[in-house]
Amino acid sequence: MTSITDAFxxxxxxxxxxxxxIRVIESDRESIxxxxxxxxxxxxxxxxxxxxxxxxxxxxxFASSSQISEKEVERITLEALAxxxxxxxxxxxxxxxxxxxxxxxxxxxxxxKNPFDISIExxxxxxxxxxxxxxxxxxxxxGTTSYDAWRQFxxxxxxxxxxxxxxxxxxxxxxxxVAFRDGEVQRRSFxxxxxxxxxxxxxxxxxxMDLPGNAERIGDEAVALLDAKPCPSEKTTLxxxxxxxxxxxxxxxxxxxxxxxxxxMEAAYAGGxxxxxxxxxxxxxxxxIVNIFADATLPKGLGTFGYDDEGVKAQRFDxxxxxxxxxxxxxxxxxxxxxxxxNGTMRADGWNRxxxxxxxxxxxxxxxxxxxxxxxxxxxxxxxxxxxxxxxDDKRLNFQFGCxxxxxxxxxxxxxMLKNPNYTGITPEFWxxxxxxxxxxxxxxWGTPNCGKGQPGQTAHVAHGASPGRFRNIQIxxxx
Amino acid sequence: MDRIDQKKxxxxxxxxxxxxxxxxxxxxxxxxxSAVTRFASSAIHQNNYExxxxxxxxxxxxxxxxxxxTNRFDPKELQMTVDRAYEMAKVSEENPDFPGLPRPExxxxxxPFDEEVMGLTPQWRAxxxxxxxxxxxxxxxxxxxxxxNGFVYFYAVNYNGLENFCKISKVDSTVLFTGPNSxxxxxxxxxxKDGLDVLSIAKEAYDTALKGKDPxxxxxxxxxxxxxxxxxxxxxSYLNYMGISAKALQENESFLSGKMGQKIxxxxxxxxxxxxxxECPGQAFDxxxxxxxxxxxxxxxxxxxVPYDSExxxxxxxxxxxxYTGGDWGPYGANLILEAGDQTLDGLIKSVDKGVxxxxxxxxxxxxxMETILTGMTRDGTFLIEKGKITRPLKNFRFTQNVLTxxxxxxxxxxxxxxxxxxxxxxxxxxxxxxxxxxxxxxFNFSGKTAF
Numbered sequence: 067m068t069s070i071t072d073a074f075x076x077x078x079x080x081x082x083x084x085x086x087x088i089r090v091i092e093s094d095r096e097s098i099x100x101x102x103x104x105x106x107x108x109x110x111x112x113x114x115x116x117x118x119x120x121x122x123x124x125x126x127x128f129a130s131s132s133q134i135s136e137k138e139v140e141r142i143t144l145e146a147l148a149x150x151x152x153x154x155x156x157x158x159x160x161x162x163x164x165x166x167x168x169x170x171x172x173x174x175x176x177x178x179k180n181p182f183d184i185s186i187e188x189x190x191x192x193x194x195x196x197x198x199x200x201x202x203x204x205x206x207x208x209g210t211t212s213y214d215a216w217r218q219f220x221x222x223x224x225x226x227x228x229x230x231x232x233x234x235x236x237x238x239x240x241x242x243x244v245a246f247r248d249g250e251v252q253r254r255s256f257x258x259x260x261x262x263x264x265x266x267x268x269x270x271x272x273x274x275m276d277l278p279g280n281a282e283r284i285g286d287e288a289v290a291l292l293d294a295k296p297c298p299s300e301k302t303t304l305x306x307x308x309x310x311x312x313x314x315x316x317x318x319x320x321x322x323x324x325x326x327x328x329x330x331m332e333a334a335y336a337g338g339x340x341x342x343x344x345x346x347x348x349x350x351x352x353x354x355i356v357n358i359f360a361d362a363t364l365p366k367g368l369g370t371f372g373y374d375d376e377g378v379k380a381q382r383f384d385x386x387x388x389x390x391x392x393x394x395x396x397x398x399x400x401x402x403x404x405x406x407x408x409n410g411t412m413r414a415d416g417w418n419r420x421x422x423x424x425x426x427x428x429x430x431x432x433x434x435x436x437x438x439x440x441x442x443x444x445x446x447x448x449x450x451x452x453x454x455x456x457x458x459d460d461k462r463l464n465f466q467f468g469c470x471x472x473x474x475x476x477x478x479x480x481x482x483m484l485k486n487p488n489y490t491g492i493t494p495e496f497w498x499x500x501x502x503x504x505x506x507x508x509x510x511x512w513g514t515p516n517c518g519k520g521q522p523g524q525t526a527h528v529a530h531g532a533s534p535g536r537f538r539n540i541q542i543x544x545x546x
Numbered sequence: 547m548d549r550i551d552q553k554k555x556x557x558x559x560x561x562x563x564x565x566x567x568x569x570x571x572x573x574x575x576x577x578x579x580s581a582v583t584r585f586a587s588s589a590i591h592q593n594n595y596e597x598x599x600x601x602x603x604x605x606x607x608x609x610x611x612x613x614x615x616t617n618r619f620d621p622k623e624l625q626m627t628v629d630r631a632y633e634m635a636k637v638s639e640e641n642p643d644f645p646g647l648p649r650p651e652x653x654x655x656x657x658p659f660d661e662e663v664m665g666l667t668p669q670w671r672a673x674x675x676x677x678x679x680x681x682x683x684x685x686x687x688x689x690x691x692x693x694x695n696g697f698v699y700f701y702a703v704n705y706n707g708l709e710n711f712c713k714i715s716k717v718d719s720t721v722l723f724t725g726p727n728s729x730x731x732x733x734x735x736x737x738x739k740d741g742l743d744v745l746s747i748a749k750e751a752y753d754t755a756l757k758g759k760d761p762x763x764x765x766x767x768x769x770x771x772x773x774x775x776x777x778x779x780x781x782x783s784y785l786n787y788m789g790i791s792a793k794a795l796q797e798n799e800s801f802l803s804g805k806m807g808q809k810i811x812x813x814x815x816x817x818x819x820x821x822x823x824x825e826c827p828g829q830a831f832d833x834x835x836x837x838x839x840x841x842x843x844x845x846x847x848x849x850x851x852v853p854y855d856s857e858x859x860x861x862x863x864x865x866x867x868x869x870y871t872g873g874d875w876g877p878y879g880a881n882l883i884l885e886a887g888d889q890t891l892d893g894l895i896k897s898v899d900k901g902v903x904x905x906x907x908x909x910x911x912x913x914x915x916m917e918t919i920l921t922g923m924t925r926d927g928t929f930l931i932e933k934g935k936i937t938r939p940l941k942n943f944r945f946t947q948n949v950l951t952x953x954x955x956x957x958x959x960x961x962x963x964x965x966x967x968x969x970x971x972x973x974x975x976x977x978x979x980x981x982x983x984x985x986x987x988x989x990f991n992f993s994g995k996t997a998f
Contacts, residue, residue, distance in 0.1 A: 095615075099874045101797075105639045107874055110630055111615030115598065127668075129595040132617045145595055152668035153583070153590040156675045186637045194639065208797050212874075246798035249805075251916045331586045334690035334722045334731075337908070337925075340997075418596035455911040457944075459923040464944055464996035466921050468913055486914060490944070490994055521692045521720075522582050522594055544993050546919040546946045 067231075071223040073136035074118060077143040078225050083122050085163065086143070087224040089375060090116040090134065091417040094182060098189060098213045100197045105190070115417035120146040124160025125153035128420040163398040164407050166378055168227040173372020175235040176365065177268030181215040184269050189213065192278075193239075199281035200241050205289045207251075208244040212261045213272065214515075216527075228377040236368060236527060238264030238513060239272045241281055243288035252291035252485060254470055256284045258309050259453050264513030264527065265366040287471060294483040297472055299543030303447030304489055305440055305536045308504075310469055311430065312512035312530035313453045318493040319351075319358050320425040320530070322462035323385050324411075325394035327423075329403075335521050337460025340493070341391065343404065349391040352497030357431035358386040360395060362410060367427035368513030368529035371413075375421035378410035385428065389498070395423050415524040422520050427511060429531030433503030440502050440536050447475040448542060450487045466490040466544060489542045496537060504533035549579065549664065550699050552711055554619075559601070559703050562624040568605035568632045570647045572704035573624070574833050574872075576600050579664075580696030583671035588679045588688045590672060602833070602872060605631035606647065609640040645860035650708040653837045655822040655830045658737040659697065663715035666695040666739065678721055678748040687755055691721040693744060702835030710837075712830040717741065718967050721748045722926060723755035727998065728939060730754025731906055731926035733776060735967030735979055737827055754905060754927040758939040761998070764930060766943060770901035771990040772894045772931065775964040778982040780907045781920070782817070782882050785949055788915040790819075790843055791869075792858035793876025801918045801950070802849050809847045811950040814887065814959060817844040819853055819869075819879030826965055826981035828881040831868055838868040841879065847954070853877040880978035887959025887983060894958045894986040896934040902992070903929040903936055907945075918949040923996065944994035955988030 067090060074088045092114040099107040116139065117130035127150030129142045193211045200209035215237045222230045240262015242255045257263040257275050265271050306314065321327065322339040330338055341349070352358075362380035364370055371380055376398050384392040395411040396404065400423070412421040441449060455468040472487030473480045511531040518525055548554075559573040577599030584592040600617045601624055612634025616627040671693050679689045699713035719742060720733040732751040736742040773781070789800025802810075821828030821838035831837050834856060842850045853869035854862070855877040869877035895903065910922030924943045929936045960983040967979045 101874075104641050104643065105611075106641075107613065108611070108634045108638045109613040109615070110634060111613070112627070113600075113615070113617050115617065117596075125590065126593060128593050130597070132598045132600075133619060149581075149583075149593045149595060149668040152672040153593060155669070155672035156585060156588075156590045156679055158587070158589040186634065190637065190639065208799065244797075244799060246803070249803070249916055251799060329587075330688070330690065330724070331591055333586055333724055334584075334692065334720055418594075418598060420592060420594055455913055455921070457909045457911040457921045457923070459942060459944070459996045460908050460925055461996070461998060463998075464923065464994060466944060466946070466994070468911075488913065492996075520592075521584055522580065522596075522694070544913075544921070544946050546913065546917070546921075546948045546951075546991055546993075 067221050069136055070134060070139055071221065073139040074143055074223065075225065077140045081147055083120055083147060083225065085121040085225055086118060087222060088116055088118050089417060090221045091218055093216060093218040096182060096215045098193055100193050100211045102208055103197055117417045118143045118146045119420055120150045121161055121163065122147060122150040123154060125150045125157055126161060127153065130418040161399050162402050164402040166376065166398060166408065169373065169377060170229045172231045174233040175266045177235055179269040181237050181269040182217060196241060196277045196281050199278055200243055200285050202282050203285045203289050205245060206243055206285045207246040209285060210242045213239040214261065222373065222375065222377055224377055230373045230377055232372050234266065234371060235268060236264060236266055237268060237271045238262050238515065239275060239277060241277055241284055243285040245288040245292050247292050250292060252288050254284045254288040255452055256280045258512060259470065260516060264368050264515045266368060266370045267366045271366065290483060291471060291485045294485040297484045297487040297543040301539055301541050303444050303536065303538050304540040304542060305444065305447060305449040305475065305534060307451040307534050308508065308510050308532040309512055310450055310453050311532040311535050313456055314467065315358065315428055315430060315530045315532060316514055317456055317458045318462060318465055319385065320428040323394050324423045325396045325400045328394060329400060332519065336519050340461040340463050345391050347390060347392065350389050350498065351386045351391045351494055352389045353500045354389045355433055355503060356386055356389050356497050356500050358428065359384050360426050360428050362426035364427045364511055367511045368515060368527045369426035374410045374412045375414050376408060376412045378408045381410050383409050397423050413526060415526055419524050422524065424526040425517065425528040427529040427531060429511065430503065432506040432509040432533045435502045435504045437504055437508060437534055440504060440534060441475055441480060442478040444475045445477060448484065448487065449473045449475055449480060463493050465493065487542065488544055489540050490544055491540055499538045500535055501538055502536035508533040550713060552701065555701050558621045558624050561621060562628045563703060563705060565625045566605060566628045566632060568607055568635055570606040570705045571628060572604040572647050572834060574602045575701040578696060578698035580694060582692050582694040583668065583675055584692040585675050586690040590675055601627060603627050603631040605635045606644065607635045609642060609644045610635045610638040611641055611644055612638055643857050643861055645856050647704045647706055648708055648834050648836050648856050648866065649706050651837050653710050653830050657712055657714040657827050657830055659713050660715045660738040662739040663695050663717060664697055674744050677745055681748040681752050682723060687723045687725045687752065689721060689723055691719065693719045700829050702831060704835060708835045710831050710835050714829055716967060719744050719747060721751040723752045725755050725759060727760060728755050728758030729926045730758060733966055735965050758927050761939040761941045764940050766992045766995050768989050768991050770898050771987050772898060772901065772903045773985045773987065774905045775982055775984050776906040776966065777904045778884065778985050779966040779980045780910055781949055782884055782980045782982055784910055784920055785918060786879055786882055788912060788918055790852055791876050791878050792852045792854040792862065795852050796858060796861060801916050802852065805849045808849055810849050811844060811847045811953040812956040813847045814956055815844055815847050815953050816885040818842050818883050819881055820883060821881040823881065823883060826881045826883050826979050828978065832870040833872040834870040836866045836868040836870065841867050853879045883981045884983060886961050886963055888961050889958045891960050891984050894960065894984060895931055895936060897958060897986060898931045899933060901931045902940065903931055913946060919946065920949055921946045941998055942996050943992035945991060946993040947991045952987050952990055956985055957988055958986035960984045
């Protein structure tokens with residue numbers, strides 16, 4: 067690897083480039099999908115390449131290639147330089163980078179068992195058994211069991227002297243049960259929807275999920291949903307399980323506090339933010355019990371790493387404290403505008419993409435309730451679990467979420483099952499209506515491996531820690 | 547390495563197939579280059595250039611199948627990848643539906659490829675961005691968007707003697723103008739350098755932003771709508787996602803399940819998938835080398851057909867339509883076309899007594915896939931229509947709407963259509979697009995609204 071980074075540094079030096087960095091990434095991926103007893107996908111693959119990012123005369127350039135050789139590194143570095151120089155054509159101000167400490171370091175995801183060392187036979191035996199348990203109910207239509215693992219060896223080298231090598235491991239799995247009858251489909255997933263739950267962890271992460279222990283229940287719930295009551299349309303008290311609250315945080319706190327969005331840098335695609343710099347410290351984002359923080363050091367968090375893709379060390383910072391907005395997520399380019407240093411949120415989804423501000427592990431502090439007290443104190447309301455769909459406007463205000471399953475709450479007790487539950491709201495109104503959060507016994511850091519942003523598009527692996535929470539006066543039951 | 551080294555790719559792929567211990571082996575190479583220049587607040591702020599070449603290997607031992615991928619362009623690495631796929635197949639379970647790898651079929655379609663697109667430079671893209679920015683005479687309107695150029699090539703070879711190659715070039719752009727309280731957006735795609743009139747797109751976006759200044763309130767509710775091309779493109783893309791696939795149909799997870807042959811929407815609605823259509827071109831064959839074929843999905847409102855790959859085709863005792871995607875999703879259309887009508891956009895607007903004009907939708911998602919109910923927001927140009935004229939701009943709405951029901955109330959379709967590509971989307975290997983007219987719909991449900 068040093069011959070590659072040396073070729074990069076040499077070219078950058080000859081061309082007197084103001085600032086440049088290179089990421090060389092070699093990654094392995096494994097994926098298994100079993101549907102209705104059939105092995106639909108059994109895959110193990112490899113991907114490698116490098117990307118060179120240049121800041122020269124105040125403009126950015128980025129180029130990448132899958133051909134890792136000294137000659138190609140020189141060519142790509144010069145291509146990135148040509149792009150940066152061409153960008154001068156339409157420049158307003160020079161980009162300035164906030165300073166960063168130079169690191170020569172290594173980081174490795176802590177894990178007990180490397181999933182890539184577990185034999186395919188052992189994996190298939192486990193997942194085929196889970197598939198059988200999932201489909202015990204004869205009325206179930208489809209059962210899917212899935213598993214994914216990623217391992218990335220990333221070398222970061224900058225012209226400022228940083229040289230960081232990271233070995234990042236991610237593992238995840240899940241089950242999905244689908245029941246079809248008379249043109250209606252209902253689905254249930256566990257531990258989470260859209261291929262399950264993910265973390266920076268090893269094979270032990272999947273064993274701890276206890277998929278076999280939950281499979282039959284999930285299949286039964288999917289079938290039961292066909293006969294459940296439709297979600298009523300009304301304003302009521304809404305209790306959300308931790309999985310759904312995690313996605314609520316993602317869409318209505320994580321994204322609007324990405325500082326590049328606030329500055330309009332994502333306007334053309336994902337949109338902007340309703341927040342401005344004047345809101346820092348002054349905007350009442352949520353009720354006093356709402357405390358939301360970013361922490362890229364949390365064990366097993368899918369947004370956990372050693373250093374971001376600008377060589378900034380992983381760190382923790384508050385986003386919302388006692389209901390008030392505190393900080394944005396920043397990069398070296400954007401942090402300077404706030405007279406701050408970067409808080410380390412720049413990541414690219416591969417060697418062939420330039421890094422963007424991406425959520426790490428954006429989480430809500432646990433509260434003091436138990437699920438029993440949260441529901442027990444609710445005279446009339448609903449409890450929703452597991453996300454099914456999500457939508458929010460381009461400033462991150464008006465949102466609508468659908469869940470897989472719900473239950474009525476009457477006089478402090480869970481009652482009848484509800485199907486097609488959904489709810490809508492306006493971000494700060496919603497968070498200001500939060501009046502109860504469960505304690506840390508019920509706090510889980512939920513991995514979200516499909517966060518989209520940027521052009522060309524990138525998919526980030528992020529996470530959100532959450533316990534179940536309660537929100538008053540929320541509109542539920544929106545139908546077409 | 548040559549930019550498209552077809553000879554070397556074919557050579558190492560065939561050697562790797564000869565090396566394979568599997569009963570059947572397939573290698574599909576996807577390669578190309580893509581360059582994106584992105585701008586925001588009327589300045590270039592990001593760029594991305596990539597060059598990649600991936601080899602996907604499928605190895606079968608009887609009906610046990612394994613897959614592997616590498617992007618190392620090296621004979622030994624490719625052989626190791628073949629070995630890896632073989633090892634996966636050895637330990638896998640039999641897939642009773644695996645029909646074997648496809649046999650050769652003639653590929654008669656050649657996608658458009660413009661050599662000039664290969665030669666486009668960062669300076670060309672930067673110059674175009676400068677032209678776009680210059681459209682705004684009012685300095686309070688800022689330009690955002692991107693312009694990209696690239697090419698993709700596909701090579702498929704398998705044990706049965708199938709061998710196909712094709713390449714396609716792409717130019718895409720989106721432009722958003724944002725003012726103090728309004729915005730306007732347009733996008734476009736083409737396969738040739740001169741096929742995309744970036745300036746024209748920019749002028750339309752700017753014009754919409756100017757007209758949208760000082761948006762006003764309108765109560766949420768059900769209204770007649772005229773949907774602009776971008777809005778229709780989004781609805782068609784999501785209809786596709788809700789189950790226009792043989793696999794989804796066979797597994798009862800498609801909105802078409804149980805409805806083939808039935809009238810499911812308006813008689814004036816015909817939707818096809820056709821990668822060989824000159825106005826919506828795609829690659830010549832799918833990711834198992836089967837030539838792309840035209841599929842009629844909905845004809846005059848009646849559910850007619852779905853895309854197939856070889857596995858789903860065998861289950862239904864029919865032929866593959868060339869829509870294998872290589873993933874768990876099953877076969878899906880990538881070149882969807884909504885058939886044109888005979889009206890103009892102005893003509894549609896003139897027909898509406900009171901309704902809403904929607905330029906574009908944002909963050910659409912599925913509420914109920916079987917009922918084709920979507921939710922999302924309007925964005926970048928929403929206007930009130932009164933007595934056939936656009937009278938004032940509106941703040942944005944949330945919609946929650948059954949798409950087939952909305953299309954059942956289609957009262958007018960434009961003759962002209964626009965092509966929208968993957969828009970510099972998630973992978974440079976997706977050569978997908980939708981070709982759509984604008985529509986006048988009798989009723990559309992705006993279930994909520996936002997503050998801007």
